[in-house]
Amino acid sequence: MAKWKQKLFELKWGRYHPDAFSRFAHLKGSEHMPADQLLERQEEARRKIVRYAMEHTEFYRRHYRAMGLEAGDIGKSGWFEQLPPVTKEHLRIHFEEFTDASLKPFRRISTTGGSTGIPTKTGYDVRIPEECYIWRILDWFGVSPWDDRAHVWRETRTTWKQKFVNRALWWPTRHLKLDASFMTEQSIRLFFTQYNHVRPALLQGYVGAISQLARFVIDKQLAVWSPKFVWVTSAPISPVQRKLIADAFHAPICDQYGSCEIRWIAQQCPEGKGLHVNVEHVHLEYVDEENHPVPTGVYGRTLLTNLEDMVFPLIRYENGDRGRWLLESCPCGRSLPVIDTVKGRESESFVLPSGKTINGEYLTTIFDATPELTRGFRVIQHRDLSITIECVPSSDQGVPLIESVVSDFSSKIGGEVQVTCRIVREIAHDRGKLRFVEREK
Numbered sequence: 107m108a109k110w111k112q113k114l115f116e117l118k119w120g121r122y123h124p125d126a127f128s129r130f131a132h133l134k135g136s137e138h139m140p141a142d143q144l145l146e147r148q149e150e151a152r153r154k155i156v157r158y159a160m161e162h163t164e165f166y167r168r169h170y171r172a173m174g175l176e177a178g179d180i181g182k183s184g185w186f187e188q189l190p191p192v193t194k195e196h197l198r199i200h201f202e203e204f205t206d207a208s209l210k211p212f213r214r215i216s217t218t219g220g221s222t223g224i225p226t227k228t229g230y231d232v233r234i235p236e237e238c239y240i241w242r243i244l245d246w247f248g249v250s251p252w253d254d255r256a257h258v259w260r261e262t263r264t265t266w267k268q269k270f271v272n273r274a275l276w277w278p279t280r281h282l283k284l285d286a287s288f289m290t291e292q293s294i295r296l297f298f299t300q301y302n303h304v305r306p307a308l309l310q311g312y313v314g315a316i317s318q319l320a321r322f323v324i325d326k327q328l329a330v331w332s333p334k335f336v337w338v339t340s341a342p343i344s345p346v347q348r349k350l351i352a353d354a355f356h357a358p359i360c361d362q363y364g365s366c367e368i369r370w371i372a373q374q375c376p377e378g379k380g381l382h383v384n385v386e387h388v389h390l391e392y393v394d395e396e397n398h399p400v401p402t403g404v405y406g407r408t409l410l411t412n413l414e415d416m417v418f419p420l421i422r423y424e425n426g427d428r429g430r431w432l433l434e435s436c437p438c439g440r441s442l443p444v445i446d447t448v449k450g451r452e453s454e455s456f457v458l459p460s461g462k463t464i465n466g467e468y469l470t471t472i473f474d475a476t477p478e479l480t481r482g483f484r485v486i487q488h489r490d491l492s493i494t495i496e497c498v499p500s501s502d503q504g505v506p507l508i509e510s511v512v513s514d515f516s517s518k519i520g521g522e523v524q525v526t527c528r529i530v531r532e533i534a535h536d537r538g539k540l541r542f543v544e545r546e547k
């Protein structure tokens with residue numbers, strides 16, 4: 107059965123993304139390459155992407171010229187650290203200028219509430235076989251890409267046709283799904299019945315939703331299957347959540363770090379404490395207020411450079427997270443550098459009077475379809491369970507549309523509690539930290 111599954115998988119994926127297999131073989135080699143060799147290759151990739159961006163995109167041409175930087179400066183001592191960072195504001199205002207006109211047919215758009223509550227729209231190159239980074243994670247934890255999996259996240263394929271095509275593409279591999287947007291006791295019980303029957307190699311989903319399932323397993327004393335690992339995404343996992351999930355599923359946990367702008371940044375090592383950075387794909391820096399690198403062990407602002415994406419080059423892009431390099435080297439022997447668990451946002455789930463919960467990660471996606479409407483938002487649940495959505499509009503004309511997004515959200519949760527839309531000039535910070543899904547305690 108396993109061999110047959112593998113053959114079908116290779117046949118289908120070979121047609122869909124033929125480069126993925128060779129790219130994966132390359133990754134398996136490079137993760138054990140001497141570190142200095144890996145760095146050298148990376149430096150070369152940085153020179154290439156910066157030169158390309160400077161010569162082919164309107165945004166970088168102007169952005170760097172304003173600082174007096176020219177193509178001839180590439181490769182000079184400290185050249186990369188002199189490049190001015192790119193912000194979310196740049197993406198918002200100059201989106202079209204990031205892509206060379208000839209590459210627009212390969213651009214796809216990705217939007218999210220993101221890590222900071224500022225809706226962000228970004229582009230990416232559809233030709234990059236990103237699944238090789240998924241396969242790298244699976245490989246580290248002993249799972250094959252054709253093994254059965256269980257997913258807990260927002261249902262994105264809504265039409266019958268989309269669901270059918272996805273199922274056909276994966277068959278005979280089984281992908282169980284639980285919609286994390288609204289989980290009820292009934293939907294969770296149904297999920298676990300199928301889950302225990304299928305016995306998937308992997309349980310994967312939003313960290314908040316998986317924690318909620320873990321709490322359910324423990325409270326109801328359910329007997330559940332232990333997958334080879336539990337893969338959590340979308341927000342940093344707290345030590346409390348880590349323990350809860352481990353206690354419920356008796357499986358190792360993989361904390362994966364990515365964002366809508368650059369998806370495959372780093373993932374937990376099965377043997378060490380930290381997350382290994384995919385340096386073949388991304389250059390990660392932690393910097394101080396002057397954009398200079400901070401020493402290992404010291405927290406700094408995150409700057410990311412996508413090394414593979416010519417369609418939408420992101421160079422020293424500030425994604426709003428804070429993090430640090432780990433002091434200790436990893437016992438696994440892989441040469442990929444190691445970061446600590448990322449300090450970012452926390453997201454909380456809301457509970458409605460009926461007992462239904464609204465997943466925190468879902469709340470971050472309220473403006474995903476219309477990111478241009480707002481410059482920032484925050485969702486608050488008050489002690490009486492009513493909900494307020496604070497929103498900074500991009501323009502006064504957009505306010506009625508924002509109100510209609512909020513009213514759609516109110517209908518989605520079945521009108522159980524009052525949902526208020528509050529237009530504000532800015533989102534208040536909580537001691538420097540922006541908590542954009544918040545429950546009043």
Ligand SMILES: [Zn+2]
Pocket residue numbers: 375376377378382436437438439440
């Ligand atoms: Zn390791």
